[in-house]
Amino acid sequence: MRLRHQLILLAALTLVLPWAALQYISEMQSTLRDGQLRAMTASARAVAKLLASDGEYLALTSRHLAPAGSQPLYAHPLPAAPIVDGYDDEWRYYPFSPRTLGKPDASVQGTVQLAEFGSQLYGFVRVTDRDVHYHNPALDAVASGDHLVMRTRNVRGEQHQYFISASAPGRAQVYRWAGQQVQLEHRIVAHWQERVGGYQLEFQLPVAMAQEGLSVTVVSQSPGAAVVRLSSSANAIALPPVMRQHPDLNGLLAVFAEADQRWMVLSPQRWLLADAGSFAGQPSDYPAPAAMPYAWLWRILLARPVLPQWRDLAVAGFLPATDTAQQQWYYTRDTWVAQVRLPIYAGNDIAGYVVLEQSAQAQDEGTQQALWRLLLYSLLTVLVLGFGLLGYASWLSWRVRRLARAAEQALGERGVVSHDLPDNTRADELGDLSRSFSRVLQRLGDYTDYLQTLSSKLSHELRTPLAVVKSSLDNVKSELPSAAESPNLAIYHQRAQAGADRLSGILNAMSAATHLEASLAQADKEWVAVDDLLTDLVRAYSDSFGRKISLHIEDSAGYQMLLAPELLVQMLDKLVENAVDFCPASGCILLTLGRSEHHVILQVSNDGSLLPEAMQHQLFDSLVSIRPRTAQSSSHLGLGLHIVRLIVDFHNGRVSAANRADGSGVVFTVRLPITDA
Template identity: 30%
Template sequence: MLKRLMALVPDFELTRLKPSFGLRTKITLIACLLLTLPWIGYNYILEMEKLLRQGQEQTLVGTTRAVATALNERPNLFSDQASFLQSVQKGRDLYAYELTSAIKLDGKINDWADYTEQVVNYDREYIQFSRWPYQRSSVHFNHMVGKYEGYLYAMFEVNDKKPVMRRKGSARVDRNDHLIIAMTTPSGDFQRYVVSVYEDGWFNAWHINGEISNPADLALESQIQGYWHTTDTGYNIELRIPVEMLGSKLGFAFYDVNNTSNREIETIIGTSNTNQVSKLGTVLIPSPEIENILKGMGHTSSRIWVIDRHQRVLAQTGDIQDSNGVWSSSVKYGDDNDSWWAALEQKWLHPLYYRYLINEPTEFQDSLKDAARVEGVHISQALQGRGYSHWRHSSDGKAMILAAAYPIWLGDNVMGAVVAEESTIGIQTLRNRALEKLLNALIAIIVVGTLTLFLFASNISRRIRKLRNEAESAIDSQGKIQHTITATSESDEIGDLSRSLAGMVNRLGQYNHYLENLSSRLSHELRTPVAVVRSSIENLSMHEQDEDAKRYIDRAQEGVQRLNTILSSMTEATRIEQSLQGAEKELFPLNKLVEGCMQGYQMAYKDQLFNIDAGTEPVMVDGAPDYLAQLLDKLISNAVDFSQDNDPINVTLSHTHNQACLIVSNKGPLLPQEMGDQLLNSMVSVRSQSKHDKPHLGLGLFIARLITDYHQGKILLRNRKDNLGVEVCVMLPTVTLEEESSN
């Protein structure tokens, strides 16, 4: 039954139930185009960042050029650092790393823990003599050197399965495990020293003036000091040498003795041959002169290296973590602001930006920190005589690092290069600050713009909706003017439309009023001439006439009667409409009324068959029984006129959802397309007048509609689902048992 009721709902009602996009929704969608502004601004900032990086690149190349210019044609800065060697060998040519603090000489290597990557392991490759085939388990050591405040520190972690110390009271230093130190002085003299101890503890080296086996050729050197500490795997040695004693060459060699009886040397392993100056390795100590030059130039926004042509670091200044570039000084943060906008930024906006849109600069890992040798395409290009810059990622990928290199010239030869590095933290911070301001401005524009457009659209949609509601309520479903439209005084297009519609409805109302009163005026005006014609015909019929005259008089009387019927029908609708205004309603069962009327119809239309189903339960309605009976008269009369011979007329009364549905169905001709609603209007009919002996003005269904509207119901005409006829459905509100008891 619910499906049948839904089928009765007009199509235009269903159309209104469909989702639609109003002006506010459309303008809000259009306002979403404002969201492209952040994307455009973001890409603009990225392009600006590229330009800033190019500027940083040019600035850094200029920095390296300036530093290199200060170091050009100064051979004294390179001659003492073994920079004239054609090649260097790892482990043989030593590099003194810059230490962050002084080493405590205690034989423990805890102070060297931060430099484990710089420690070199010496084993088979560095054997200088072996009495027996070398076994790594016999002896090998780890070694590195470093510089701090005028001292060269050296660390040796020796793995020796049989350490042999000096015998108590013995003057010989070569009949046990000992360390030979060979070097050149700043003036170029070749000097050798030996470290040999009786037991663990503090020691001073012995200067060898002749043969090491002759105790008379040994002299205690108080400036070379250290500590010998025995371990489970051998022993550790820590020592220091004043830098002022060192020239450009340095070497260390361990002499291993395993037999305590004959105390013969079995293995010699070291950084280089310590017996001849020509075979001695070099040592590179970061140049204090170059460091002073770098510090004097005041370059604090970059990390600067000076390297020789073997890519070994001669001097270094600055920290890459703090080298933000020249753009870091451009980032100016304002004073703390206690305004509501500043609080909104700090609490909501900035966390949102840095979570989804902006990457905050973070500390990164520096793989080249304290490096002794640096490499890269920029350095290769600089050592070939060309300045070059290069971008690289940090070792952990958290930052971009810009490196630039420029050659240092000595005559026509490239003696080294100046390498400068900067991170992009300064540019990134500047970019983030610009993005913050840009996003703040764009959010404000988007919020204000969207809100303005939404309010504007709301105002327009409100005015249009108001005009629509007035237009819909001005004319009912049958086209009757209910009230006029109030014209607005607005000067825009909607105001013009309102005034146009108001004028149109006023004109339609006047014309509609004329049409509504036309039938009563015609019937009133025509009754007098009809009465005159009728009386004249009656007087004429009293005289004697021939057969032809009688026939004409009969036809005239028939026409007058037909005309009188038309006038009665024209006045019936007006009379019923007026009488409905004073009708009184009462509560009664509608099914009883239908059953009683149908019994009368069966007697009135003896040749017509009726099928009735009014149900057993009472269907209570609050209305006027006489007028509802007259409504049923019109429906049955209309169904009988269109019903085919021997086809029953079905009358069904059902009750669901506080609605009574009375359906009168008959077989016969179908309704024309889209004529169902029009047939409920006055003076509309689809009957063929030539096939009927009495006039039909289409007022029957119009009267039925008036009675239905009075009872706050609905009447619908439609073709049957089987397309064999037509059915009329009248829906009336019913009264529930609770409402009946309260009444």
Template identity: 30%
Template structure:
């Protein structure tokens, strides 16, 4: 039977050795990583040069920087540049498109209050922006009751209104009241100077706007010329809820509006600096200009939507390279896209609309040195490089230029290099692995063929079936095959000599035994003293034992020769067994033998005489090992493909270590009790030979109910027929 062996074979060793080639992609990756470092250093130097160039264009231009008012307040108003125009229609959708930069004002920003305040009664959100020559402002007001000023009222504060206070460029102070009218129109009035006056000086036509009612209150949008705005501004929303008295119940503002000192500082980025930046801007960078207070004076460019080449344009390949490229695009590139970190513009840019900048590079630039910094975005999807250079006015740092870029271009080049590297390595590995596998498979197949030939040369009983073929190969495996074949030939000759020894001894000893027997017979006829006759009888007993041993030794040899020449026939196993058991009645009286047969005819293909000889050996063995007055059971069992001839005796159990060796030649477990009959352990060996001739097998097991031993012979059947009448299930011989 073929045995499967598991171990560390030649193919496994070759695979392990080829694993050393994995150092090649590691070295390639290290090379690409070093290339990335050089590219980053080059990008850092380029960005620093851009920041130096922009800062040089801004040196010694004091009019571009506001050197006064160095402190920064929480209520300062930063006016962002709007990328597109705002429609004055009371709808705030166009403001949302430019980003959510509105600030909320509520109970903590109350300027006046004459009643119980709730967020529903008055609160608002506010945002400002600049486009061209105008400043735009929006107010989203929560007001549970809107009261409009009557057109007949001489006072402008007899309804919900907006207060606007401005510190003009010439250090003047001007206040305005923007009232709500029917149909969404507004009216703007300049008020007279004084803290408590609401006297109208004139109608202000330069201040325009529209309001629109909402479920929570109303929206208000206004537009003011930049020329009207100085360094400070304040907005306040006044709420009137009583339709009878029209008295103001609450006022909430971005700052106080009564005096110039209460106003919040307004910061409008320099349009002149923005024009300078547009002329120096790189399409792959974002440039900031900040003053000494970290306020953004101007900003140009964007980190998103940068131009970069994802794939290097090369001439289309032909032939095999074209096939490899198509395989790379269809199979490998999706894998690379999942494994490698891909450059993306879809990252969170929290500084895109910042009014103030902070960071290590800006602090370094404001201290007078060029500083760079690498940082990750908050969502870890992009790496941004910043370079900051100081702006000098005389010997004082008045601001800094900050130039930013992502590393998407470097990441694209790195990914492309890694993809090409690993594609080539993968192709080389596949070809090399296939070659090594074929080579290892060839070697292992030759070794397995040599193993199979060696196993086929000897059967399970250790007999030679044939000689091994000699390999003609000139390598080590061929030399091993020829050595094995030579060893097998020598073992075959020696085994044949041992197998024929029993026959030769039997033949050679029969003539001396016959001479001794005739001499003893003649001596027996002579008158002998009684003492001499005792020795003669002992010599006759020893001669009989020697004759029995020679007969047993030659029986197995004769049986093997008979098996080689026996003709097969179709016979009924039940009939043969039943006939044999009937013969055992007289032979082993008074021992009891119980026969159990199925109710079918069991047809086998073989020799019925050999089956009878097999059963003789089983009965002899059962008689020898059974207890006195116990019953010996002979039964036949069936399954789908085999018949089971079983002989059960009650007696001592088999030792566990002998159950597998019991059917080998010259193996016996009979205790020596001075019996006159010699036992060479050939009985069950003959049983195994006959079972093997019929394509079956024999085995012994301990039986527990009753205690004893069951010897079973498994025989393949060719047909089972139902009988017209049942055989007797139990035959007892007593």
């Protein structure tokens, strides 16, 4: 893995910072919500004690105790008065659900909705009956068919019974039973309309007529069939009171209601008697507040426990008996709602409940803003660190690659070792590495210089001892008896003489390279037709080596060049000799002469074994040879191609060796610059 990738992975560890901050925000949010519950509990306890000492409140709650076995009706407050016409245009959009009447029969079912606006009560009854019979005055003066029975108790405690029937769709007749007589009741307005599968009835009456009690019974009677009664209360004797909100109690609670708080008072049987204030996120008749942006991301980042769904007590009208928790968090829309419920004691008896609700939207908005800022700062930090580390890694990678390229190029094509590497003055680890490489390359350069001068030193130092050895061998030869008398001594003498001759040849070759280096400065250049010179040399080489050597000249326009012809011939001798040594007897040796824009290109190509990849740039160094160790090649010291490079360098050219593209042999290429006449 590259250095920059490693540093990028290291930069990814900075993502731990926003994670740790998220945990801190989550803990802070939990602590704030616990504190919110404690503050709400203290406020609700104070209000409960205040109401427990209020005699008017205790009297009010005592009037709202439903008799055993009865089911009171709840009158929900309305924002506006509905039109009493028997149609459910308004009722179908009210948030509260209808109340089922009695136990539904297989053929008759009914529901009722009760509401309050101002000083009037409004009701809407839906009846499902496949066989609807209208009132026939000829059969009964009050109600001979399907009708509605309403029982009420007014503020004076007087109970009355009313019959509502209709002979046809439209306004219905309302009769009050007074002793043994019936009277038309004009204070109650009712309208009867047909509906699919039954009928519906809408009525209106003053609150004072049913303030202390109300029940509704649907009566379905058909000729020859049993009478079906569906009542809102199972207790046919005791009349339950109408559960409703009281303005005076609402006004008292409004004093305690602060911003984003909702106060409620429940009866001992958990019916809603007062409701004041509101909190953010609460459903209402007005447009809901806009949801927090990216709430889904908020829920993912700050995981919350599974909470029950919040239910509006104003919609249900009562609190289910199964809900016993005094402190509870609920979830609604995109926020939490805290609910605290405390009992109101009158002595040892429960006279009601105080309920306080408050949303956590203000905290959520503050926490969300902190979260967004945290994510923004964390993202900026990660980006800055990421780009910084990426830039630093790129800079380090560039320095490492530059040092690697400099180390690879320290050994030049002409055998010159350069130990001046980049960053060798820096005080960091790469500077230490560069200085270490420089010291190694300096030692390598000194050793290379020593090897390059070794031939001249050996030639000078060994020539005198070799002359002594050869003269001694000559003296020994003159003193030896005849070969017939001492055959072994003659053989030993011959071997010693052959070794001395071979050593003399090696020293001559080493001296030739040394003399060539010294004589290059005195070499004279002249204009030479290279193509004509090559043509003559190829004929001579073919005759000398006894094998065919081909020549190909790409351009016949002439190749006049300013050079030293003796040196050029010596260079070609070495190249052709090398090609003959490595080319098999059946192989081909080809000399090619061509030109480019600025150079004359001379190539010597031969079939045979390929050059090792690692040796292609070292063949022209002194004392470098890749010939196999045989008796025939023992005298080759690798000085021939070194002489080639010296001659090419003298002419400011370049020489290179490479394998053929098809892998059939080797090509030596000499590039000599073109000089204007």
